[in-house]
Each structure stands twice: as C-alpha cells, then as structure tokens.
Amino acid sequence: MSSPLRAVLDAFAADAHSLAEVQQATGLRADVVESAVEQLVRLGRLDREQVGAGCTTGGCGGCGSSPDAGGSCGSAHSAGSGPVLVALSIRRTA
Amino acid sequence: MTRTVPAPSCHGDAPAAVLGGLPTVALVGSPNSGKSTLFNSLTGRSRTVGNWPGTTVEVGRARWQAGDAELELLDLPGASSLDGESPDEQLTRQLLRDVPDLQRPDLCVVVADAAHLARGLYLVAELREETGRVVVALTMRDVAASRGIEIDVDALGRALGATVVPIDPRQRQVEGLATACREALAAPRPPARSVSPLADDDEFAAAEERLSWVDAATGTAVRAGDGAVRTLSDKVDRWATSPVAGPLLFLAVMWAVFQVTTTVAAPLQNLLGSLFSGPVTSLVQGAFGLVGLRGSALDLFVVNGLVAGVGMLLTFVPLMALVFTLLALLEDSGYMARGAVVTDRLMRRIGLPGKAFLPLVVGFGCNVPAISATRIMGDARHRLMTALLVPFTSCSARLTVYVLLSATFFPDHAGSAVFVLYLMSILVVVGVGLGLRSTLWRSVGGERLVLDLPPYQRPTLHVTVAVAKMRVVAFLREATGLIVATVAAVWALQAVPVRGGASFGHVAPADSLFAAVCRAVAVVFAPLGFGDWHTTGALLTGFVAKEAVISSWAQTYAAADPTAGLAPDQLQSAVSGAFHASSGGATSAAVWAFLVFLLAYTPCVATLGAQRREIGLRWTAFSVALSLGVAYVLALAVFQVGRLL
Ligand SMILES: Nc1nc2c(ncn2[C@@H]2O[C@H](COP(=O)(O)OP(=O)(O)O)[C@@H](O)[C@H]2O)c(=O)[nH]1
Secondary structure: OOOHHHHHHHHHHOOOOEHHHHHHHHOOOHHHHHHHHHHHHHOOOEEEEEEEOOOOOOOHHHOOOOOOOOOOOOOOOOOOOOOEEEEEEEOOOO | OOOOOOOOOOOOOOOHHHOOOOOEEEEEEOOOOOHHHHHHHHHOOOOEEEEOOOOOOEEEEEEEEEOOEEEEEEEOOOOOOOOOOOHHHHHHHHHHHHOOHHHOOOEEEEEEEHHHHHHHHHHHHHHOOOOOEEEEEEEOHHHHHHOOOEEOHHHHHHHHOOEEEEOEOOOOEOHHHHHHHHHHHHOOOOOOOOOOOOOOOOHHHHHHHHHHHHHHHHHHHEEOOOOOOOOHHHHHHHHHOOOOHHHHHHHHHHHHHHHHHHHHHHHHHHHHHHHHHHHHHHHHHHHHHHOOOOOOHHHHHHHHHHHHHHHHHHOOHHHHHHHHHHHHHHHHHOHHHHHHHHHHHHHHHOOOOHHHHHHHHHHOOOHHHHHHHHHHOOOHHHHHHHHHHHHHOOOHHHHHHHHHHHHHHOHHHHHHHHHHHHHHHHHHHHHHHHHHHHHOOOOOOOOOEEEEOOOOOOOOHHHHHHHHHHHHHHHHHHHHOHHHHHHHHHHHHHHOEOOOOOEOOEOOHHHEHHHHHHHHHHHHHHHHOOOOHHHHHHHHHOOOOOHHHHHHHHHHHHHHOOOOOOOHHHHHHHHHHHHHHHOOOOHHHHHHHHHHHHHHOOOOHHHHHHHHHHHHHHHHHHHHHHHHHHHHHHHHHHHHHHOOO
16 A cells, blocks of 8 residues: 555655645545645645635735745735645746 | 754843843743733733843733742743744743743743643653643633533643643733642752654654654543534534535535625616616716817717717626625635635646635636736745636626626526626636646646634625725726726727728717727628627727627727717617627527627736736736637637527
8 A cells, every 4th residue: 555645745746736635536535635735745746726715916926026926925915814825836847 | 953052142132031030930832822811901001011132022911929939921922833044033032042041031821722632732842851840731721621621620631741721811811820830949950851863954743743642641531522512613613524525515605696686786786787877878978069079079088989889888887896795795704715625626627736726716806916926835836727717717807798798698597697607717727637638747746625614604794895805896997997098098999980081080989990900800700699790899899808809899889879878778688789790590599609609718918918927928828828728719619509409
C-alpha cells in the first residue's frame, strides 16, 4: 500500500476536484489529508493559491502586490473575514 | 532546501536551556493550535514577550509553577514542521534541533489541535526522531467532538511514545499538563523512535515516513466521524458539488439572482428615472434660465448630455447595488466556492487548463482585474489563452444594457433573458476556448486543480455590505469619470454639423458628424438587424465602456427632443422603434443579435490596457479582432436564424 503522502499526491493527479474527493479516493482521514497537503506544499510539490472571496478587486491573483498570491493576500486587504477558497495544483517541474 | 543556520554560540544568542538555570519547557505547535492561550493560562501575567536575540521572531518567556516544580516556559512561534522556511519555523528548528543536545529545552510540549490532529502530530514525528522528552497537549477537543472525532488519549500516547494530555486552555483545564510535565522531566529522556535510514537530502521520503508514522499511530486511537456524524457542510456539498445536481443548483441560484434583481429593482429604477427627467431637468433648466443661458450650448450639454446620459446610467445604481449585494451574500456564505468546483469540472471536461477558471470567474465581475489575474498561471501559453478568453466573460457593466433591453422587449421575462445571456457568455467562453485549443494551442493539456472549500457560514452583514458598497462605488466612479468624458465627446461630435446652414451646437442630431460617422458604420450591422445609426453609435461608444452604451443612447435620443429630458420609458420606446425599423419587423431577433454582439465584442478600453500590459500589443490586437469576429458571426447567425422563426 502506498504511503499517505504518496496516495494524496496520486489523488491530485487523478480525478479529484475537492479535498473531500481526495479523502474519498484515498480513504484517509480529513486531518491526515490536510497534513499531507501542508507538507506537499512545503516540499514544493503542490501550488497553493487563495481565491480571496473578500478581495473586491477580484481575487488575489488580480492583486498587483502579490504576484504569486502567496500567504498574506486575502487576509491583509479583504473587506473582512469572508470564506477563503484555496486552489491546489500539482506544480509542474520545468 | 538548505538547512544552514548560524552555529550556536555559548555567548550572545543564549540557547534556551541555559537561561535562568530552571528546567526549560518549550511550547511548540502549528499556528492556531491554542498555544498562546495555553501559555497565557499557564503563566498568567508574569510573562515577557520579546524578539529572540538576533531575530525579529517573538518568543514569550515566563516562569511556570507546575505544582511543586518551578519551570521556565518558552512560547516558541507557530510552526507546523521543523523543516519549514518561514523565519518562525527557522527559529523553532534552530532552538529544537540545530543546537547541541544539552542546550535544547528539557521538554517539548507539542500543542496539537484535536480537530486537525495529524498536522500537530507531524511535529511529534519530527521531534521523536531524536532523543528528547515530548508531551502532547491536546486542544480543541470540543471542536473535534462536534465533528464526530473521538480520540483515545491513552492509546494515542502509547503509539506516539509520549504522554498525551487533553486540555482546554480557555477554561484553564490544564492541571493534567503540569503533572505530565513533571513526570516526563523526572524520567530519563526516551530513546528516539526507529526510522529506517533515508537518503540524506530526500525530504520527500522523510515527510512520507513521518506522515505514515502519524497515520499509523492515530489509526487505532482516532475514530473519525464515519458518515453518521458528517457536518452539515459536508452533507450539502455532497450534492452542491456533484457532477449533475451541482451545475443545476448553480444555474438555479444564478437565475434566482437575476430574477430577484430585475423584479425588485425595476420600480426603483423608474422612480430615479422620472426624478432625472422631471425635477432634476427642470431644476437645471431653471438655473440656466436665471442666468440667461437657457438654450445655450452649455445648457444643452448639461441637460441633454450629462443629465440625460449620466442620469440614465445612475438610474441603474439600485439595480447594481442589489446584484452586488446578492453576489456578496453568496460569496460570504461560501456558496461561490462550490460554484468554483462546478466550473472547474467543466473546464477539466473540455480540457482547458484548470487554473483558467480563477481569472474567468473574476471576469464575470470585471474583466480588468481578471486579465491581471491570469498571472497566477505558470504556463505562458495558458496565460495567453486565458487572457484571450476573459473578454467573453460577461462583466457587470454589460448587465445594465441587458436589463434595459430585456425590460423593454421582454418585460415579463426580464430576469430569465438576462440569465440566458449569462449562459451564452459561458458557452462562448467554452466554445472559443475549444476553438483556440484545437487551432493555436493543440498541446495545451488540462491542468488539475483540487479545491479546498471553506465551510459554509452565515453571511455577516458588515462583510456583505462592505463588499457590495465597494463595487457600487467603483460603478459610480466610472459613471462620473470615464462616462462623463465620453458623454462630452459624443456631445461635441453631435454638435458639429455636416451640412451647411447650421452652426456648432445648433444642429439636428441626425445631421451631426456623430450621426454621419455612425451611419457609415451602420451599414456593416444591417445584416445583423441593427443597422440604425443610434444603435451603432451606442456600440461605438461601448468600446470605451459598456456603461457608455446606455448614456450614449439616452444622449442621442434626448438631443432629438431638446424640450425635455428622457424618462426610461421614453428611451425604451425610442430604442424599440429603432430596432423595429432596422430589423424589418423581426424586432426580437435583432434585439437578441444585438445583445449577443454586445456580450462578445471588446469590453472596454481598460481591458485593452490590461491586456496590453499582460500579453503585449500584438496579442491585444488579435484579441480585438477575435472578439469582433466572434461577436459578428454569432450576431449574424442569431438574427438570420431568428427572423425565420
Ligand atoms: N473551541 C476551542 N477553542 C480554543 C481551544 N483552545 C484555544 N482555542 C481558541 O483558538 C484560538 C487560537 O488560539 P491561539 O492560542 O491564539 O493559537 P496559537 O496560534 O497557537 O497561539 C483562540 O481564539 C482560542 O481562544 C479549545 O480547546 N477549544
């Protein structure tokens, strides 16, 4: 059986659309999936983008001050604490 | 990744364990695990918080009277791994792993959030790779319980090789922790857990091993809510994001938004309209009469240009406010994120890059930030392709024209008509996307996205109002800035006579330079059913911004009847007459053709500016040609097919 970290990465490459579906596909607990994602982002295997619903300029990507839409965007200047959608994707190695 | 840190010295940056001579206990844990709350409840007011020497990272420090033992407590910054690269994580690593054994804290208390257990235990896995005492303080059990997560604390402790103490730092239920810490400190340091040797720099393998260890350790000790105790959010998402019900629900919600908007806002709009065409116009005319300028060029400009044109646009403010509020409510409740899953599914099915949906969704609000948002896409070809698709997303400025025409021609189904236009916008994006992919970018593959959905929440009034207000303000700024300038330009062109015998400012609108230019262009639109010069004029000014379509119409018709301003119903009948005449009777077909053209052609100069910045002049020109081409072909098809029906 593959390790949880590998299983989560594989589910990303397969057909999952949401973390709930990753969880279903891997049979892992939600917190394990969450931890796996956190480590995969740290390791540079996954990209993480916030789609700041509260950003009235229209999402964090539209924010000139944050070319890579990293961590601070979405919290720093959104109009409050609207729910934040996070998009994760496998990082392409050039 | 490098792990170089300055070698610890015995002077200067004194490591933890040599401070004060007391046994040192370090609190570590991921952000938001409840660590600071715990630190405060353990130490009361006696703490000091300051930057760790040589860093800007804050570390709290205090004496802790743990029963009969006096301890030195360190509140290290939040970290979810010892390998992290943030300054906080680097300091944590430095103090816990990079210094020699003897200088490390005597005991690490890992504060772990029971609702996100594996995250917290990852740190335990790392710490247990070397000898060292570890106690786990389990917080947020109430949250975990509400999600149906049950944790067998003793079994977990055995599996981890560390005592696990359930606490609630908010209630000061922390006695067990003092005992556990005293016992751990009295015992010899436990040996490291056994880890099969890995290649030194294989961080992936290391993370893999740790998470597997955590998964195994929690496997028997944790019972997660299995189906029975799903959160309401999960239950709703089961079908809000499902492949069939999800899109249907999303469409139903959008339809409801437009239905509510058009029915509720219509009376308000009429009220504002009669305000501008009645009292405001008389007031302005009266004022000009007082200073003896009644009938002057300035009077005509203000009354027929500004009051009629910009005033007409301002009647849309209640409508826009309502749309923006409803959309902000949907966003703030978390539903819009589910819409993203639905969109993403569509993108993936047709093989478009998944990340493209982010800018495209933004585009339905305004195309300008959407073009900038293409920057998040790593692949240059994806970026270019998305920047070419964004103009086809129907921004909120186009909504004003949709509403005006729908209310005029389909008064009983205005909401549905607007909804159909939004559907068409999606179809055009998909169609053009597929077209580009099968011609210019054959090799563009679908890029997979996985969305981490925020839980649903009750929308908060202040967030909703703040978001809606900001967008209304942006609409007003446009109406009072760019549109005023456009109105002035159109007015000036309308004041220039092309026939002899008239002087500047005193010319029938139909004999003006503006009309002459529009009439020349209108020929092109004749096969589309709207080859009328007023209509063409509106489309031409629409290049500047879509709001200008409204102001330009109001302005050209108002100038024809200089005795009065224009109420919305007057404008509607004027527009209606024009469509009837230019379409040879097939009015509905011509109106749909016009709406489709308006939907698809170049949105505004600001979008062009953004495109120029992102994809360069040549591709921007290509985009204009593409938009005009698509708009023309679609509108032609709609009119020619529609008039046969
Ligand atoms: N429901 C619940 N909330 C807690 C618990 N412990 C801490 N909190 C709350 O969680 C939030 C984050 O805690 P904080 O100490 O700031 O986390 P830190 O980032 O780890 O320092 C605060 O609002 C605390 O009041 C707990 O056991 N249950």
